Each structure stands twice: as C-alpha cells, then as structure tokens.
Amino acid sequence: MPKLLSQHLHLVESIFECIGLGVVVIDELGAIIFCNPAASTIVGISAEKVPLEKWTEHYGFYLPDGITLCPDTESSIVAAISGVSADFEVLIQNHLGSVRSKWCTIHVKPLKSAENEITGALLLIQDTSEQKKLSDEAARSNTALQQFATVAAHDLQEPLRSISGFTDMLAQFQGERLDEKSTRCMNKIKDGVTRMQTLINDLLTYSRIQTKPQILQPTNCNEIVASCIKSLNASITKSGAQINVDFLPTITADASQLSQLFQNLIGNALKFCAADKPPVVWIRARREATLWLFSIEDNGIGIAPEFAERVFRIFQRLHSSTAYAGTGIGLAICQTIVDRHGGRIWVESEPGIGSTFYFTIPECGEETT
Amino acid sequence: MNQLINILIVDDSADDIEFTLAALKGTKLANDINVVNDGVEAMDYLNKKGKYESASKPSLVLLDLNMPRKDGREVLSEMKADPELRQIPVVILTTSQAEEDIVRSYDLHANCYISKPVDLQALSQIVKSIDDFWFGVVQLPPPR
Structure with missing residues (x-):
C-alpha cells in the first residue's frame, strides 16, 4: 500500500474511533462490515451476525411507546440498499447488554461505489437521550x-x-x-x-x-404601535407627551406579545419622565443583516449604567413605589417576549438625559423555547 | 315580565357569597335567592335531586368558575347540553380575568362573563346592572 494511502486510512480509522456518532456500514446483503465503538456504546451491545430481519428484536429497537418493536429498521435498511435515504427515531432498550434505554435518531443512507453502484448502506446513530x-x-x-x-x-x-x-x-x-x-x-x-x-x-x-404557545404570523408593527399609543392615551394627554413613530416594518411575530412589548416600553418612557419637561418619545426600526433592530428612545430620567442589565430582572425596581408605582415585572416580561422571539433586548442610557431601549427580532421570527 | 324571580348563586367562597348577597340587597333579585357551594350541588339543585327535590327552576344563575368537586365550566357545559336547563341565563361571575376562561365560557354558551371587582361598591354596581338588564330590559322565556 502506498504510504500516503495508508496514512489516510489510519486517519479515517482514528476519526471513527473517536467520534460520538455511531457509524455502521452494511453490505448490499445486509451484513455488518464495519461498526465504530460509538455505535456499540449507544446500542449497548456490539455488532453480531444477526440477519437483518432479526435486528429490531436483537438490538432492542422500539417505538417511542417503549413496547412496540420499531418496524422502520428493517424497511429503512432495505430501502437504503435500493437507493433511498431515511431517518427514524427509536428507543433502544435491550436486556442483553446495557439495560439503560436510549433515545436515538438513525439516519440510513445508500453507499455507492465510484461507479455509482449501490454497495450497501451507512447507518448514522445519534444518541438524543440528553436532548430528549x-x-x-x-x-x-x-x-x-x-x-x-x-x-x-x-x-x-x-x-x-x-x-x-x-x-x-x-x-x-x-x-x-x-x-x-x-x-x-x-x-x-x-x-x-x-x-x-x-x-x-x-x-x-x-x-x-x-x-x-406563540402564534407567529406577519405582524404590522405600525398597527401594533398605533393601538398601544391609543391605549396609553390617558397618560399621554396628562403628561403632554409627544410620540414620534417612524415607518415600522411588518415582521414575523406573536402579535399579542409584540403589543405587550411595545406597551411596556412606551409606558415606561412616559412613566419615567423628567420632572421639568414633557416626555418626547421616538420609536424607530432599522434593518440589520438578518434581523430588525427596534429602538424606543425617551428624554426621561435615565438609568445609571450599573443598573442597565438589572432592570430586566423580575421584581427589580430602582425607585420606591411612592415615587414611581409598579411591580418590577414589566421589563422582565419584555425580556421574555424578546427571548421567545429569538432576539435580544438591552438599554443604553444617560441619567438625566434619557434612555434608549433596543430590541431585535430575527427576520424569520423562529421560535426559541 | 317574569314574576317569580329566583336566582341561584353557585360559589364556593363564603366571603364572596356574603359580598354578593350584600350587593343584592335592594335589587329586584332580592326576593328569592338560593346558594349552593359547588358544581355538584348546583347540578343537584337544577335537576331537583335529593334535598333539592322541591327547588324551583331559577330565572338566572350566577356561576363561579373555580370550585371544588365540579367546577363552573362543567356546570355550564352540562346546563347548555340539557334541553330543560339551557334556557336559563347563566352569568359567569368570577375572579378570573384570564382570556382563556373568558373564551372557554363563551364557547360553552355562557350568556355573559363578568370579572368580579375587588371593590365592594363596584360589585354593588355590577349586581345592580345585572338586575336592571336581566329583569328590566331582557325578555326571558316563560317558565315551563
């Protein structure tokens, strides 16, 4: 064997030795010709000469109910040998080797020769127990x-x-x-x-x-903000506030949560206003790569930098309830809403000058839990 | 106009019942009020079972949602599924302001949903408007 090829083979072997993903190769008749250590560890027993139709029973591949044997194993492998890939989830529990049950995702793919002929199948076994x-x-x-x-x-x-x-x-x-x-x-x-x-x-x-649960759908922020301003009308009139709203985008979000988010942030901008001048609030949005960056800027009392992160904690208050009424939950709610939309929220502020609350919402609005 | 006004209060909290009764004083509703403390008793009353054998059919039910044994949602759905009982107006009078409770109650054909205020004066006003509306404005079906 040429030296370079043997080095390569050695390298490939050590990779299979080390990785946590179970790798099993079978020939076109369904017999195991390769099995890395991770595969034996995950399955709990090492590969043995068992006919394909006995696999499910022998290795203990069950459906998520833990009682019914998983019928997909054999059919997926047969399918792979005839050229079709498949994925399925099994609960592995065998009493021969390890008795611990494990959740696994198994990907089965056809293996082809350089001449594009099917030579067998590759099984990738991933232990998903921890995630599960x-x-x-x-x-x-x-x-x-x-x-x-x-x-x-x-x-x-x-x-x-x-x-x-x-x-x-x-x-x-x-x-x-x-x-x-x-x-x-x-x-x-x-x-x-x-x-x-x-x-x-x-x-x-x-x-x-x-x-x-969130209901993510295209949501017009202009409408949301307009209705928030309407419901804050009493305190806007009372404080003589001026609210400036730029043209806002339509984003993928949960409308009721987004409305709560704007309501809390605009409400805070009005509440924590300076004693000597009426509140002025700017609401803006700008596109940044794959997300929208919103900002709510005010000319209020501001937040000292050491509290900039703490204000988002639940029950965190910076003022007595006689000075500013409230429970210290509003911004914690904002934080949760933004988190659940896969975004980020923060504040930049200068005491006595004003605060700007920023939050981002990803374009696709993917849900994170 | 309905002559025999007989209302049934279904509530598990003795204090809340006392407040509602105090608020009912001085309204038309005051002439025949019956109180039961949970959903099981409410259904027995409505179906004239056991000790409620001689109970008369109420003109209006004030129903709380969260109660032991059988809650208000179950009472509501049983009442509205029963051809004998579904004509009786059911006013949900509860502490809950949860959106899902409101939606669920109307899904189960509640006639109206009222969140009980904490303030006794506000509660009096609400009870008075229940009285004005259901026994002053509304035409109810004749007793069967």
Missing part, C-alpha cells in the same frame, strides 16, 4: 409553572378579596362614627390590597408570557 431529557424536563416544568401560577393567582386573590370586602363593609357599618385615624388605617389596608393584587396579576401575566 432536557426538552421533556422543560415541558414538564413549564406545565408545572403554569398550573402553579393559575392556582396561586386564584387562591391568593381570595383572601385579599375578603380583606378588601370586609374593610368596605366595616366602613359602611361604622359610617360617620369612623374617626380620621381609623379612616386612614382603612385606606392603608385598601392600598395594600390593591398593591398585592397588581403584583399577583403582573406575576400571572409574566408566567403566561413564558408558557403560552
């Missing part, structure tokens, strides 16, 4: 979180309703007999209840944003 476990866990914890939030929201509200309702009743019964001090205390109780209620509702919104 992680995605299952994520799905479970999402469901649990949603159930918890719904139950908590209802059951936490109930005692609050009692506190609030009986305080009202007490006021009704006592009428004019209530002195100034008692009235003050009762108002404090009612305020506390209202704050708690806002907190629970915001928390519920936050958990819904995280768990509710």
Whole structure:
C-alpha cells in the first residue's frame, strides 16, 4: 500500500474511533462490515451476525411507546440498499447488554461505489437521550409553572378579596362614627390590597408570557404601535407627551406579545419622565443583516449604567413605589417576549438625559423555547 | 315580565357569597335567592335531586368558575347540553380575568362573563346592572 494511502486510512480509522456518532456500514446483503465503538456504546451491545430481519428484536429497537418493536429498521435498511435515504427515531432498550434505554435518531443512507453502484448502506446513530431529557424536563416544568401560577393567582386573590370586602363593609357599618385615624388605617389596608393584587396579576401575566404557545404570523408593527399609543392615551394627554413613530416594518411575530412589548416600553418612557419637561418619545426600526433592530428612545430620567442589565430582572425596581408605582415585572416580561422571539433586548442610557431601549427580532421570527 | 324571580348563586367562597348577597340587597333579585357551594350541588339543585327535590327552576344563575368537586365550566357545559336547563341565563361571575376562561365560557354558551371587582361598591354596581338588564330590559322565556 502506498504510504500516503495508508496514512489516510489510519486517519479515517482514528476519526471513527473517536467520534460520538455511531457509524455502521452494511453490505448490499445486509451484513455488518464495519461498526465504530460509538455505535456499540449507544446500542449497548456490539455488532453480531444477526440477519437483518432479526435486528429490531436483537438490538432492542422500539417505538417511542417503549413496547412496540420499531418496524422502520428493517424497511429503512432495505430501502437504503435500493437507493433511498431515511431517518427514524427509536428507543433502544435491550436486556442483553446495557439495560439503560436510549433515545436515538438513525439516519440510513445508500453507499455507492465510484461507479455509482449501490454497495450497501451507512447507518448514522445519534444518541438524543440528553436532548430528549432536557426538552421533556422543560415541558414538564413549564406545565408545572403554569398550573402553579393559575392556582396561586386564584387562591391568593381570595383572601385579599375578603380583606378588601370586609374593610368596605366595616366602613359602611361604622359610617360617620369612623374617626380620621381609623379612616386612614382603612385606606392603608385598601392600598395594600390593591398593591398585592397588581403584583399577583403582573406575576400571572409574566408566567403566561413564558408558557403560552406563540402564534407567529406577519405582524404590522405600525398597527401594533398605533393601538398601544391609543391605549396609553390617558397618560399621554396628562403628561403632554409627544410620540414620534417612524415607518415600522411588518415582521414575523406573536402579535399579542409584540403589543405587550411595545406597551411596556412606551409606558415606561412616559412613566419615567423628567420632572421639568414633557416626555418626547421616538420609536424607530432599522434593518440589520438578518434581523430588525427596534429602538424606543425617551428624554426621561435615565438609568445609571450599573443598573442597565438589572432592570430586566423580575421584581427589580430602582425607585420606591411612592415615587414611581409598579411591580418590577414589566421589563422582565419584555425580556421574555424578546427571548421567545429569538432576539435580544438591552438599554443604553444617560441619567438625566434619557434612555434608549433596543430590541431585535430575527427576520424569520423562529421560535426559541 | 317574569314574576317569580329566583336566582341561584353557585360559589364556593363564603366571603364572596356574603359580598354578593350584600350587593343584592335592594335589587329586584332580592326576593328569592338560593346558594349552593359547588358544581355538584348546583347540578343537584337544577335537576331537583335529593334535598333539592322541591327547588324551583331559577330565572338566572350566577356561576363561579373555580370550585371544588365540579367546577363552573362543567356546570355550564352540562346546563347548555340539557334541553330543560339551557334556557336559563347563566352569568359567569368570577375572579378570573384570564382570556382563556373568558373564551372557554363563551364557547360553552355562557350568556355573559363578568370579572368580579375587588371593590365592594363596584360589585354593588355590577349586581345592580345585572338586575336592571336581566329583569328590566331582557325578555326571558316563560317558565315551563
């Protein structure tokens, strides 16, 4: 053998020795002629001389239910030998070798000679157990979180309703007999209840944003922003705010989440305004490679640089609730919405001058969970 | 106009019932009010089962959604599937403001959906408008 060819062969062999992907080669009659260590590790038993029709049973290839043997193995290999590629998912569980069950994706491809004749098939076996476990866990914890939030929201509200309702009743019964001090205390109780209620509702919104499935569709941002501005009308009129909106694109997004995102960001721009001048807000969008970059700029009080990242954390507040009302959930909701659209959100700000919140939404609007 | 106004309140919270009853005082609804505490009792009442043998058919049902044993959604769907009961207007009166609860309730043919306010005065106003609307404005089918 020429030296160069032997070096090449050695190199190829060591690659197959090292990689984590299971590689199995079979000849045109269905007999295994090559099998790398990863394949034996994943399957749990090493390759043996077993006729193709006995493979499923021998190696323990099951359907996702874990009970029915997977019929695809034999048919896919037969198909590959006649020139057609196939992919399928199996649950491998055998009691001969390893008893641990494993989720695998198997790709079967025809192998051809230099003369383009089919010489057999290549099986690529990928262990997807870890991925599967992680995605299952994520799905479970999402469901649990949603159930918890719904139950908590209802059951936490109930005692609050009692506190609030009986305080009202007490006021009704006592009428004019209530002195100034008692009235003050009762108002404090009612305020506390209202704050708690806002907190629970915001928390519920936050958990819904995280768990509710997204409906991604072409969404016209001009319409979304226009309706947000309309619903913020009261505070715009009150503060004498001026809101400038550039022409915005139509993007692939969940319309209700996008609306919440703009609503929170524009709402913040109005809320955290300077004491001495009416708020001026600019809403812009610009195309950057494969994504859209949106910005909401204001001339408000700004955020000190050390808090620029912290403001997106849940319950993070920079001001007392008497100075600026709120629960510290708004920007955490924004962060979650942008994350779920596969984008990024951040703020650039100069205290006393203003803040600009930026967020990106990828063109294709692919969902990330 | 319906002469015999008989309303059924289905709610599991004693405090909430007390508030609703307080709000009902001084309305037309006040003359015959019956209270049950969960969906199972509500269906027994409506079907005149057991201790509710002599119960009269309500003119209006105020139905809470989240209750033990059988919740309001089940009561609603059973009522609207029953030719005898589906004519009774059902007002969902609940603490939930969740969009899915609202959509689901109307899907199950709720006659209207009201989120209970926390404020007692606001609740009084709502109960008064229920009374005005269902027993002042609306023509209900004659009792069968």
